[in-house]
Amino acid sequence: MRRLRVFEPLAWIGPAVVLIALVVLWPVIEMIRSSFLKISRFGVVQGNNFPDNYTKLFGEKDFADIMVRSVIWVVAVVALTVLISLALAQLFNQRFPGRKIARWALIAPWAASVLMTAIIFKWMLDPEVGVINQIRLKLGFIDAMGGASADQLGDASSAMPWLVFVAVFVSVPFTTYALLAGLATIPADVYEAAKMDGATKFRTYWSITLPLLRPALTVAALINVMNVFNSFPIIWAMTHGQPGYSTATSTILMFILKGSNIGESAAMSVVNFGMVIVLTAIFLKVSRWNKEVA
Numbered sequence: 616m617r618r619l620r621v622f623e624p625l626a627w628i629g630p631a632v633v634l635i636a637l638v639v640l641w642p643v644i645e646m647i648r649s650s651f652l653k654i655s656r657f658g659v660v661q662g663n664n665f666p667d668n669y670t671k672l673f674g675e676k677d678f679a680d681i682m683v684r685s686v687i688w689v690v691a692v693v694a695l696t697v698l699i700s701l702a703l704a705q706l707f708n709q710r711f712p713g714r715k716i717a718r719w720a721l722i723a724p725w726a727a728s729v730l731m732t733a734i735i736f737k738w739m740l741d742p743e744v745g746v747i748n749q750i751r752l753k754l755g756f757i758d759a760m761g762g763a764s765a766d767q768l769g770d771a772s773s774a775m776p777w778l779v780f781v782a783v784f785v786s787v788p789f790t791t792y793a794l795l796a797g798l799a800t801i802p803a804d805v806y807e808a809a810k811m812d813g814a815t816k817f818r819t820y821w822s823i824t825l826p827l828l829r830p831a832l833t834v835a836a837l838i839n840v841m842n843v844f845n846s847f848p849i850i851w852a853m854t855h856g857q858p859g860y861s862t863a864t865s866t867i868l869m870f871i872l873k874g875s876n877i878g879e880s881a882a883m884s885v886v887n888f889g890m891v892i893v894l895t896a897i898f899l900k901v902s903r904w905n906k907e908v909a
Contacts, residue, residue: 646888649881656875668882677860678868682890684775685844685864689894691779692843696786697836703787704794705820725788733852736781740853742766768854771861778862781849786842790835797831798824833902840898844891865890 653664672678707718724732739747742765751757757765767773801824809819825832847866850856856863856871863871865887872880 643888646881646884650878650885652878652881654877654881656877658877664878668876668878671876672872672879672882672886675868677863681860681863681865681868682886684862685866685890686894688775688779688782688864689840689844692782692786693836693839695779695783696790696839697832699783699787700790700794700835701832703791704798705824707791707795708798721788721791723788724785725792727785729785730848730852732785733781733849736777737768737853740767740777742769769858771858774854774862778850778853781853782843782846785849786839790839793831793835793838794828797828800831801827829902833899836902837895837898840894841891844894845887 650668651663651665653661653667655661703721707714707721739745742748747767748757748765751765767777805823805827806819809823814822844864845866846864847870850862850864850867851870854862856867860868865883869880869883869887872883
């Protein structure tokens with residue numbers, strides 16, 4: 616009986632281990648295996664195709680540009696999201712009239728469907744009837760004929776900033792609430808001690824709030840890195856990665872390749888998975904997440 620008791624923890628963690636194996640590990644293994652195969656567009660395996668899938672993928676004309684753009688996309692969205700969320704979290708942590716209403720209002724972009732939000736912004740940016748272009752027309756930023764300048768999503772130089780804006784718009788609520796939760800865990804007596812020592816508000820925020828907020832900040836930023844890198848609905852709904860591949864990221868390329876070469880698309884999935892791991896490792900290294908706060 617004593618020997619059997621060694622296996623008692625399996626009764627508790629066993630279901631979780633099985634679930635992780637089925638939902639996480641098995642799809643990853645299948646993804647890697649598929650990247651070695653030649654698969655028809657109808658899903659029929661036609662034999663081994665390694666390393667041709669990867670060779671063809673790396674030989675794609677726009678592959679390098681798309682990977683660089685994917686990294687820039689992640690860095691821009693996550694950095695802006697964290698900066699804006701830090702300010703909002705600090706604001707909503709203060710007491711002011713209507714704070715509860717403001718907090719509830721912040722949930723709206725988070726609660727709404729990301730796809731629907733992207734579609735709404737696409738309609739707002741419509742070159743003919745979009746409300747944003749109507750406002751620009753009234754303000755004299757564009758003439759009545761509109762022209763190319765009216766099509767904000769038809770030019771990569773203007774489309775990418777709008778894509779980043781929408782991604783930040785839907786990411787800020789979660790990040791703000793995560794940081795609010797972190798602020799709530801900071802003891803009030805720490806601020807009292809800083810005040811008695813004559814610390815300024817900036818010094819208090821820099822030396823006390825930010826260091827103690829680091830665990831919540833690290834988790835929120837890390838989740839955003841993974842979500843944004845794998846983001847698909849915003850770009851696909853608003854631009855389809857066009858014109859050309861000028862607004863496409865790795866997930867968009869993966870989806871496009873699926874229509875013609877499933878094996879190459881699987882290879883792109885493996886590369887994408889590797890990039891997420893690398894970016895996550897770099898972020899954890901830079902953030903020094905496992906260092907104790909002094």
